[in-house]
Each structure stands twice: as C-alpha cells, then as structure tokens.
Amino acid sequence: MKTKRKIKRSRGTVIFDTFNVIFMLLICFVCLYPIWYVVVNSLNDATDALQGGIYWWPRKFSLANYKSVFSNGSVLQAFKVTIGKTLIGTTLNVLFTAMVAYPLSKDRLIGRKYYMAIGTLTMFFSGGLIPTFLLFKQLNLLNNFLVYIIPAAFNFFNLLIFINFFKEIPAALEESAKIDGANDLTIFRKIIIPLSKPVFATIALFAGVGQWNDYFGGLMYMTNRTDLEPIQTFLYRLVAQVQSSQMAGNISVQVQTSDTTSTSIKLAAMVITTLPICCVYPFLQKYFVKGMMVGAVKE
C-alpha cells in the first residue's frame, strides 16, 4: 500500500478516488438514514407525526411515545419474553454447541466421521415447516416458552466455527492438564472455555441476534398464548394491521385516534429493539469477520 503513495496520482486516479469516496458516503447514508428516520419520528408527537414530513429532526419533540411503550402492559410483557429468550437461548446455544464441538475437534474421537456426516446432512436437507411443527406439538412445546430455547440450543454451522477454533489451541496445554489428572470435562471447562472468548463472542452474537430478531417462532408456535409472544411478533402484527388497513380502504393517512397509539408504540418499540444490536455489533466486528470466513475462503 505504501509504495502506491510515492507515485504521483494521475488525473484519472484522482477522479476515480473522488467518485469512490462520494459513492461510499452515499452507501453509509443509505444504511443509516432509515434508522435515523425512525428515531426522529419516534421522538415526535404521535398525532403530529401522522402528517408526515419529518425527515431530519423532530418537529414537535415529545417522549410520550416511549412513555406509552413503558406503560403498556402487553408491550412490556413482550419485551420481557424477548429479553428472556435471548439471554437463556443464547447462553444455552453457545455452551451446548461448544460442548459438542470440543470432542468433534479431536481426530482421536471414535466415530467422529459418522457424527460429522450426521450433522452435515442437516445443513442441506430438512424436514420442513409442517413436520417440525408436528414434532413440537408431540413434545408439548407449543404455547411453551421452551420452544424458543430447546430447538435453538444447537446449530451445526456454529459448531463448525467452534471446531476450527478449538483445533488451533495448542495440544500441549491439554496434555499437561491431563498429566495433572484432569479429565476431558475439566479440561473443557477450565482450559478450553477461558481460551476461547473470541469465538464465544462471535457465536453469542449470531445466536443472540437470531433470537432477538425472530418473530416467526412466536407467530407459529404460540397458538393461544399471546402473552408469550416476543416483541418482534407483536411488531409484526402491528405492521400487518397497518398494511391491511392501508390496502382495504386505500386510506394512506391513518388519522383515526385509535391508530395514534399503535403507531407511536410501533416506532418507539422499533427503536428500542434496534438500538441494543446497533451498540453491540461494531465491537464484535473483528471476531465475526473471522467467523464468517470459516471454510468459505480456501485460498
């Protein structure tokens, strides 16, 4: 890279660079603006916001939308479900997947080839929506909080990321622990887990975002327990409702007062669900970039 700078930039290069920077700024704007739009609208008075035209800054600043979110019992309940399933589901997924991955990272494991074959097939073929639903029904997982946790406890793709990481850990560390009399379980707990923080962070991010953003689980498996629906399912219903009212009457402005509350809750809830992820992912960037590349780049 350095040698490039020593050579004087030609006119063509200057034009290229200028356009390139402008293009990148445009991309950044296009990625950020939709979120900004939701944020400023959520901070605006809800009735006033229905008139539209709020693009850059709140016209009539108000925190009422957030107040109505935090005073609405069913919204709070939905947030509780989301937080609960994200914390429990992510922890279990990370620990269980790592636990299965550790023995599979050892060449000496008897039957390793068969275990891996069983897993690889699941990446390319699945039973599909209905057979899975019927299984959950059989297992009494419908209308049960555990449907968010147990079926999400394991992920074969994440397992491959773990395996690749565990293989890099020097075998000498485990051998010395073995001489001291530690068994494999202790080695996994006391040596492997503390050494694998980066990969745990990556998988936790993948699993956490998956749990946090999932709306389909609530839609599909909570057939009569709306109190166990996460916030994303709640938002899905609001969006679907707005869509159908727009389509039915072709009324583009929702002036009805009843809509004011649902619109304000929608915007504020969107901001609240989006912000935590926005704050977390930039710090985990260097880890998940590595995770993304597992197996995909062979060069």
Added chain:
Amino acid sequence: MADTAVTTKKPKKIKYRNKSSFYKQLANQKYLQVMALLGVAWMLIFNYIPMGGIVIAFKKFKITRTIAEAPWVGLQYFKEFFMDDNFLNIMQNTLGISLLKLIIGFPLPIIFALLLNEIRNVKFKKIAQTISYLPHFLSWVVLGGIMVTWLSKTGVINDFLVASHIIKEPISFLGDAKYFWGLSVISDSWKELGWSAIIYLAAIAGVDQQMYEAATVDGATKLQKIFKITLPSITGTIALMLILQVSGLLNSNFDQVLILKNQINVSRSQVIDTYVYQVGMTMGKYSYATAVGLFKSVIALLLLVIANKTSKKCLGRSLY
C-alpha cells in the same frame, strides 16, 4: 449463515490390534463420547424426526390421528399441487424473485468490496465497512415496518418522487402487484450488501501485494489492476458463493416476503415458502403443505449438486 461451505479434514485411520484396545480407547474418551453423543441425540430428535415426518406428504394425515394410522395416498398431493391454478404463478414468483436477486444482488457485494478496497483512508474505510453491516442486523419486521410507511402514498418515497417531478401522482407501491419483485430485490440487496462483502474483502486482503507493486511499476492503471489482478485472484471465492446462491434459488427469503405480502400484491408475492405456511398453518392442510415443501427441498438439493458439478468442471472448485 447456515449455508456456508464446509471442509473437514479426514481423520487418520487408527488400526486397533484387538477388540480390547478399542474398548480401552473408548473408555479413555468416555467424557468426549458423552459430549458428542448429546449433540447427535439433539440432531436425531430435532433434525431427523422431522425428516421422517415427511412421510405425511404421501399419506392422508389428520391432526386428530397419528401418522402411522393415516392411509397411504401415494403421489396424490404432488399431483394436486402441479394441477393447482396457483402452481405456475407460485413457481414464477419464486424463481423470478430469486433469479433477479442472483443477477442484481449477487454482483453488488463484489463491486462494493472492490471499490471499498480502493479507499485510501484506512479509518474511513473501516467506518464505511462497519456502517454497511448495519442493515444485516436489523430484523425484517422493523425493515418491513419502515417500508410499509415509506412506500405508502404519503410516504417518504412518494414525497421525494413527486417533489422531484419524476412522477405526477403518488403510487401505492405495495398496493400494486407489479412493483413487488423489484421492491423485494432492492430491499434484500440493500440489507445484505455489506455483510456479503465480508467474504470478498477477506479474499482481497489475501492477494499478494507484490503483484500490485509489479503492476504499478509496469504502469498499470487502477482499473487494469482491479480486472487483471484482484478479480482473477478471488474467482474461487466468487464461484463458491455462486454455488450456494444457486442452490438456494427456491429460497425466496420467507421473512421478507411474509411481511411485505398483502391481499393486493399476492399475485406477484406468493412464493413456495409462504404458500406452504398459508395452506399448512392457516388452512390446516398438513399433508399437502408437506408435499409442497418436499418438492422444494428436492429441487434445492438437485440444484446444489448440479451447481457443484458445473463449478468442479469449469473452475476446478467444489463444495465437497
């Protein structure tokens, strides 16, 4: 995420002198075996039992009875699907949206990665890359909510288009079926642009810098370097990503379509996945929906095999 390529080293074959040393070995790794088998048990329950459940596609299954009790009907439900008035329409939407995503959505991250790589200011490059990931982490519900608001007659998009005299009358974009394919392709490409570029950026970072230096000495222009060095160096990665994309041709982003679909645009928005959900879950036609789902899985598997074979022959690279 679940569809990235895998390569695992083949374990060395260990010869056991006799049975007792095999059992000794097994006893030695009893903890490891238990840990691994717990995972296998999980997969057998949550992946393989549903695979077995596919038999209801060939049976007349009712929710009140068990699968074993249901009478066999052979290929009746597959025939029903192929004869259905919606069949052609659904296939057209599924393939249409996916092919457009392949033609438009696939090259964009490559172009983005190539251009981002040319940014000189390292700090700006990093910030731009981080920002480009952002949409990937947003849920389709939030994005769908934004799109529904923006695309309505009084939304931001219409405001902009009318104000800049591109159109005269506001258009109800989601209320007109003909816009659906375009909307779903654009929003999906936007969401995954930065995220998909990660792999290409990593591949570009691995290109030997000496090649660029040599080219600079020879007087190569920037574009020449991109086309003659960078692009050929990352063909392997591009081929791999292409195989995966082709095998997913029948996967038309269920989350996205389900949110943007409505009664008016259904003629252009009903895809296989949403159809399975609709007939299976809202109409309770379990066997029929499973048959449709199985049809999709089998085609997807075939596409994967064909794409992989083609790539092996033409580029000498394959997934497995």
